[in-house]
Amino acid sequence: xxxxxxxxxxxxxxxxxxxxxxxxxxxxxxxxxxxxxxxxxxxxxxxxxxxxxxxxxxxxxxxxxxxxxxxxxxx
Numbered sequence: 142x143x144x145x146x147x148x149x150x151x152x153x154x155x156x157x158x159x160x161x162x163x164x165x166x167x168x169x170x171x172x173x174x175x176x177x178x179x180x181x182x183x184x185x186x187x188x189x190x191x192x193x194x195x196x197x198x199x200x201x202x203x204x205x206x207x208x209x210x211x212x213x214x215x216x
Contacts, residue, residue, distance in 0.1 A: 145174045150208035159200035
């Protein structure tokens with residue numbers, strides 16, 4: 142799961158303002174994530190890595206810190 146979290150945070154890092162629509166994440170899941178999108182998002186929301194409001198997911202400072210501390214997992 143940790144690698145999926147890092148991939149999601151990586152996707153958000155390179156989006157304008159760290160925002161992504163839920164539908165975009167679902168499309169990304171089909172070729173990147175190994176777990177179900179809603180499980181991944183629930184995990185990230187519980188740990189305050191992302192905020193989920195309406196149909197938008199936004200990277201938080203805690204998520205950015207976690208991503209920067211674990212970017213070596215992307216290699």
